[in-house]
Amino acid sequence: MSLRTGEVAERAGVNIQTLRYYERRGLLAEPHRSNGGHRLYPPGTVALLRVIKTAQRLGFTLDEVAELLDTGRRRHPPPDLRERAIGKIAEIDRRIADLTTIRATLAEVVDARCDSLTDCTCADCPIPFLTIGTADRPSGDPA
Numbered sequence: 001m002s003l004r005t006g007e008v009a010e011r012a013g014v015n016i017q018t019l020r021y022y023e024r025r026g027l028l029a030e031p032h033r034s035n036g037g038h039r040l041y042p043p044g045t046v047a048l049l050r051v052i053k054t055a056q057r058l059g060f061t062l063d064e065v066a067e068l069l070d071t072g073r074r075r076h077p078p079p080d081l082r083e084r085a086i087g088k089i090a091e092i093d094r095r096i097a098d099l100t101t102i103r104a105t106l107a108e109v110v111d112a113r114c115d116s117l118t119d120c121t122c123a124d125c126p127i128p129f130l131t132i133g134t135a136d137r138p139s140g141d142p143a
Helices: 007-012 016-025 045-059 062-073 083-110
Strands: 038-042
Touching: 007 016, 007 038, 007 045, 016 045, 045 062, 062 083
Parallel strands: none
Antiparallel strands: none
């Protein structure tokens, strides 16, 4: 039982442009065509689309998803999902650390009652980049 483009998109929760984009990227095999020229997808396409979208939500790029899908199709695959997931966890941990630092700095801005990015009047502004680029310029020179 084949599914038409709109049916696949609706069941998978994607739009038609996404479906076609994934075809162009090679994430989905080119579908068969009906006598009238309509794309006809096998039912497994919906599940594959859900896998792709889930992998994206987990932080994998489409290039990484393509590699993982290709890996699953080989007899002797290179690095597996587990290894890539470990790398993705490390990447997420780095981003969390960065976001934690950003949050702490923003909390300091709020606590210090900073009122301007360039002309802050608070006593001890916690934003470290306020003076970047101003120290080396002669007075009155535009940035």
